[in-house]
Amino acid sequence: MLRNRALQTVHAAAKRHVTSQVRNYSRRALTTLAAFPDLRMETMVQTTSKHGMDVIHDPLLSKGTAFSMSERERLGIRGLVPPRTQEMDKQLKRIIRNLRECKTPLEKFIFMNALQDRNETLYYRLLIDNLEELSQIVYTPTVGEACQRFHSIYRRSRGMYFSSLDRGQMSAMVHNWPHDQVDVIVVTDGSRVLGLGDLGANGMQIPIGKLSLYVAGGGIRPTSILPVVLDIGTNNEELLNDPLYLGMGHRRLEGEEYYSFVDEWVHAIQSRYPNALIQFEDFKYPHAYNLLHKYQDNICCFNDDIQSTSAVALAGVLAALKARGQAITDLNEERIICVGAGSAGVGVCEGIVDCMVEQGKVTSREDAYRRIWMLDQHGLLGNPHIASTDGSKPTSLGLGDRTSLDERQMCYLKKDMKDRMTLEEVVKSVKPTVILGLSGAPGVFTEGAIRAMAEGVEKPVVFPLSNPTRQSECSAEQAFKWTDGRAIFASGSPFKDVEYNGKTCKVNQINNVMSFPGLGLGITVSRASRVTSKMFMETAITIANMASEDQLKSGILFPGVSALREISKEVAVRVCEVAHEQGLARAQLRQGVSLKNIIEESMWSPHYVPLIRISQD
Ligand SMILES: O=C([O-])CC(=O)C(=O)O
Numbered sequence: 001m002l003r004n005r006a007l008q009t010v011h012a013a014a015k016r017h018v019t020s021q022v023r024n025y026s027r028r029a030l031t032t033l034a035a036f037p038d039l040r041m042e043t044m045v046q047t048t049s050k051h052g053m054d055v056i057h058d059p060l061l062s063k064g065t066a067f068s069m070s071e072r073e074r075l076g077i078r079g080l081v082p083p084r085t086q087e088m089d090k091q092l093k094r095i096i097r098n099l100r101e102c103k104t105p106l107e108k109f110i111f112m113n114a115l116q117d118r119n120e121t122l123y124y125r126l127l128i129d130n131l132e133e134l135s136q137i138v139y140t141p142t143v144g145e146a147c148q149r150f151h152s153i154y155r156r157s158r159g160m161y162f163s164s165l166d167r168g169q170m171s172a173m174v175h176n177w178p179h180d181q182v183d184v185i186v187v188t189d190g191s192r193v194l195g196l197g198d199l200g201a202n203g204m205q206i207p208i209g210k211l212s213l214y215v216a217g218g219g220i221r222p223t224s225i226l227p228v229v230l231d232i233g234t235n236n237e238e239l240l241n242d243p244l245y246l247g248m249g250h251r252r253l254e255g256e257e258y259y260s261f262v263d264e265w266v267h268a269i270q271s272r273y274p275n276a277l278i279q280f281e282d283f284k285y286p287h288a289y290n291l292l293h294k295y296q297d298n299i300c301c302f303n304d305d306i307q308s309t310s311a312v313a314l315a316g317v318l319a320a321l322k323a324r325g326q327a328i329t330d331l332n333e334e335r336i337i338c339v340g341a342g343s344a345g346v347g348v349c350e351g352i353v354d355c356m357v358e359q360g361k362v363t364s365r366e367d368a369y370r371r372i373w374m375l376d377q378h379g380l381l382g383n384p385h386i387a388s389t390d391g392s393k394p395t396s397l398g399l400g401d402r403t404s405l406d407e408r409q410m411c412y413l414k415k416d417m418k419d420r421m422t423l424e425e426v427v428k429s430v431k432p433t434v435i436l437g438l439s440g441a442p443g444v445f446t447e448g449a450i451r452a453m454a455e456g457v458e459k460p461v462v463f464p465l466s467n468p469t470r471q472s473e474c475s476a477e478q479a480f481k482w483t484d485g486r487a488i489f490a491s492g493s494p495f496k497d498v499e500y501n502g503k504t505c506k507v508n509q510i511n512n513v514m515s516f517p518g519l520g521l522g523i524t525v526s527r528a529s530r531v532t533s534k535m536f537m538e539t540a541i542t543i544a545n546m547a548s549e550d551q552l553k554s555g556i557l558f559p560g561v562s563a564l565r566e567i568s569k570e571v572a573v574r575v576c577e578v579a580h581e582q583g584l585a586r587a588q589l590r591q592g593v594s595l596k597n598i599i600e601e602s603m604w605s606p607h608y609v610p611l612i613r614i615s616q617d
């Protein structure tokens, strides 16, 4: 009886707070709850209308073997789980032991996936406590293999799919998603998954992986994320011919059909979640750019491959200047080669140009473009009217034909150099100080090119940034060997540090994961209405300033993925500040509370909180 009364009071208190799953007790509820010995000291409680097996099988509610006795009673699950209550630390021991028994990264991926489907609290605790190791499983590089094999390893649905069958239905479909509060949506059309090309609907693992890191690294709530695939078809013959493929079995829609499909989705999702941040992910060039330009001034969205990759690559270059003992404001003195003229390549170079312009040491944007030499799969974007001196044919980097350049790529065209020069020729002629790889073409940084570069600069900055690991333009070992251990090295996917001539050469990871969780947190907390290029530039500078002098001296450009929550906090604070400075923030600042405190308080972290059952009405 007393219990029932207490439950009713909690129910009433809980109903007053409609937005969050985890609710603070009201004073009245707290007083009444003194009747529950196990809840007396608690400040948080999670409510649910579910009971019995429905609680055990809901990964957002389930605690597996950790339900307390009184919870078992309250929720009608007594007898439905083994009798001994096992705290989270014991569960973690069991889980880690089982994880270690998985033989391959893909097996680990499937194991982690299954854990996420059973118990998200435990999944995120495990992920956060082992970020360095497990981000390589649920995210890059293993997530790439998981995408390639998605249709064979498929177990249980997560996220939402919008396909060509759904045209005209999307604004109704968005209401099928079970959560009213969504803060971050990651959407892909699977057309350029990492450096692996068109993987169609199999690309779903990418939004899922990115969002896992939003939660683990940025403290976004697991209930407030939404992974989405826009299944517009695929041009991947292997998938089209595979009877087990789960996506639409037609070729990609293009042109007007494509853009109106995406537009219907954007309007539908906005009609239900007008304040959510939308992250466009792994859209191929030029759709990636076209969509960004279409929507960035109208809704709260950004493109991760263009803008976050750019912010982190810029952070890496700026930190490399510091590591060389130069000022970060001397970016204009660098000679930069970028191999890759797709969304990531052009995005990274745009970020560098923006920064040079902002630093004020170039005379114009064109002046900044002159310091960057861009190559696509055929070689240098040069002048086709300059005849080849040796009469030789241009060497292809092996990625098919170059289609005509668009205006963004044209900015980098070098009128005084012959078109399609090979990387090695360009290196010899330009004497670069920085080389960036965003080509998705493994091995494109050849020994000849890197050795030639190392002749002209004491500390060459070598950043092969394509993902996953096997798409990398060169390996860490090659980079250090070919530069006599002098390179400042960063890759998109993780490599191990390299021992060279008795010295440990440090490997950094430049991956957009350093940026997007913090950016998303900052946007969510400030409730910014737009994502701006200033936010990305400030993100880059914040990350570039995170390593200590000692770390920089030893070749470490910024703290690694294990420090992601710390990095995200710093980035989020700066993004919030910029949102307020630019008049885009819709959340009020709280007097007397620092932004850092607000950010810290708002970060979700995985702990079991007491579960209370409320009736549905
Ligand atoms: O997912 C990653 O590791 C980085 C990224 O966005 C990409 O390579 O497309």
Ligand SMILES: [Mg+2]
Pocket (backbone or CB within 6 Å): 194, 281, 282, 304, 305
């Ligand atoms: Mg991507």
